[in-house]
Amino acid sequence: MNGLLKDYRKHKYLYYMIFPVVLYYFVFHYVPMYGALIAFKDFRIAEGFINSPWVGFKHFISFFDSYYFWRLLKNTLILNLYMLVFSFPAPIIFALLINEIVGSRFKRVVQTVTYLPHFISLIVVCGMITQFLARDGIMTDLLVWLGMDRQVLLAHPQYFRAIYVISDIWQGVGWGSIIYLAAIMGINPELYEASRMDGANRWRQIFHITLPGITPIIVILFILKIGNMLDVGFEKIILLYNPNTYVTADVISTFVYRKGLQSFEFSYATAIGVFQAVINFILLIAANRFSKQISENSLW
């Protein structure tokens, strides 16, 4: 407390500036947390929060007992794992590649062109995917030319994850690389000079200087990604899946969405949300601790 007071006196204006932000988070993110309690109630709109009856763990048990529980959990985790393995490194590699480009005009063109997909709305992207992968779609034509049988890829469960991840990479690689490029810019150029004098070629420079230089950023973003392992946004999946692909595409959030559509199951949906949040939180703490032990980088 004393340390805080001293710091405050020294940097009064910084505290003034951050105060509204802290207030915002407190009022709009922490205070509403009490609403998560409806996961333990049978929330009825007319009775409101206070008068809705308590039901304990009924919704959680109903979810865990569900015939599809393991499949939903598996699909959610596997999809996130694929994203972690493929979609996460993609912007890093891309940033490293951009950094190597010599011509500044070409560099800027590449960057602009690759940023653009990020700004396309998800609905439009999914519409494009559906059209391109239709029986007579342009992507299907390309793949047939490369030797595939003519078929509708979105109707086959084994291709769903690939389509999901690849389209995610296409949309996000440009935008995601910005933060890594910024970090790369922050590396001391003297390190490069020193390494060149020691005889390092470009590959060596990347591995021994650039990568270690941006490792703190990578670790932070990685830990944050782990903290989302049980979340898969349902919008994209809903737009791309159909009963053919439920077996790989149906995740926790899409099942809850379908179930929630049949009645206003606020409590049930909140219970699932609480379950996901708790697991995510545990994963986040574990990842952070693990990272702190094996390297010096961690979120806190």
Added chain:
Amino acid sequence: MPYVRRKGWHAAIATILGVSLLAAGCSTPQNDKKPANAPANSNAKGSENPSGPLKLSYWAAMPGDAARLMKNYNESLFYQELEKKTGVSVEFQHPAVGSEAEQFNLLIASGNLPDVIEYNFTSYPGGPEKAIADRVILPLNDLIESHAPNMKKYLEDHPAIKKEIITDMGTIYAFPAIGVGNSNVSSGMMLRKDWLEELGLEKPETIEEWTTVLRAFKEQKGASSPLTMTLNEMTGDRLIGAWNIGGSFYLDQDSVKYGPYEAAYKNFLTQMNAWYEEGLLDQDFSTQDGKAKDGKVVNSQSGAFIASIGSGMGRYLNAIPESAPTFDLVAAQHPVLQKGAEPTVFVAAYDYRGDGSAVITPANQHPEETAQWLDYLFSEEGNFLKTFGVEGLTYEMVDGSPIYTDLITNNPEGLTVGEAMSKYMRVATPAPGYVGDDRYNQQYYKFDQQKEAMVIYNQYYSNVESTRLPRITQTADEAQELSSIMAEIETYKDEMLLRFVMGLEPIENFDKYVAQLQAMGIERALELRQAALERYKNR
């Protein structure tokens, strides 16, 4: 002293920044949370001074046609004339087209109820009784008794309708949209008439005849997907009706049954699988959307499909594709198994439409006057205004029948019939009062093929009345249990349907599939449904 002045400067900047951030932080989230089309004033006090003209706030969804032309219903001739005739002025609140259900949820959750809400309360979770318990709507029995003579008389004359619109406890809760006329069925099977004529084929009636016709389309006309459809049409009460079962819950004499649980379902799956393997059924039916299906019809890749008379057949016939100058469509009767059998299960609207029913909320300060106002729509005069508009402007009486003028049928501004009707009347979609007047339908359908289709599709409508589940309602607890069970069953049923039809699962495994449905609780679901049916019968 420069040092002091600099310090003051920093303080000023920091404070201004902090305050502006605070202001920005406070206003933005509110904008996010408010729905994009928040009503200007959703005051719970709706109506004004009782001794002056009545002013009501009215929440209703606007159909696409109307939304394209007007910002709110007050711009339509019908409501302007209505205000002149009744002295009641209305302030409309319209949700964005496409997000009506969400906006309704938000409306209820907000607690700021308008005077009147138009919505399908049969889909309110827990049913209309729950809506009354939730203090969203007022029971209307007394109000109708004292202030709604037209509706009261109609219900006395039509006890079957009354049974549909009341709750299990006998409460009337809405001023409903009631179908009159012979047009409850507005969609069904259609084929390329020019192909049938060219190949010398009769319209198919039995499934066997359908197979012959589809084969001819494929082999002789080169159609790559002779029969096309979307997934909804496969799972709905369409082809499956030939086997006398429904795609979901249906009625068999006095018991509730679930189509995908019945033995006949195996035969349906086997036939669909046969058509799929032979290439008679569109290979993409499970993934394509309406647009892709349209494309196949227009490009002559398909010769048979399911569509609605108005927006389907009407649209295709309005724009004959250049690649097929002889393009013509004919409606076929809902398919059966044996020659001469009557179709018993197919998609039809309920007489009590559900959509477009108006309720009075507890926030309404003048329920009696409101009931009286809504009752006007059930009178001859009100109904005429709503369905046909103003004599001389939108219709003329010809030999005792109202005929729409060119303003509607050949609109000078280039509006389609549907759009013109939305602008001047309120007839093309369900609204409180009577809907589906035959005199209107005959004129809404421009083409002879459509008029013919209307007759064909509705020929056996009385059969559907005994196979379709009436408007039964589940109690709140039943509804929760039912939705839990059905969420899984429907996922499983949908997946297995595709696996069987597309040949990924051998039909011999049908018994395992049935056993799985049992394990998931289909019997319990049927019990719950049956209980609701029993309560309905005792209304």
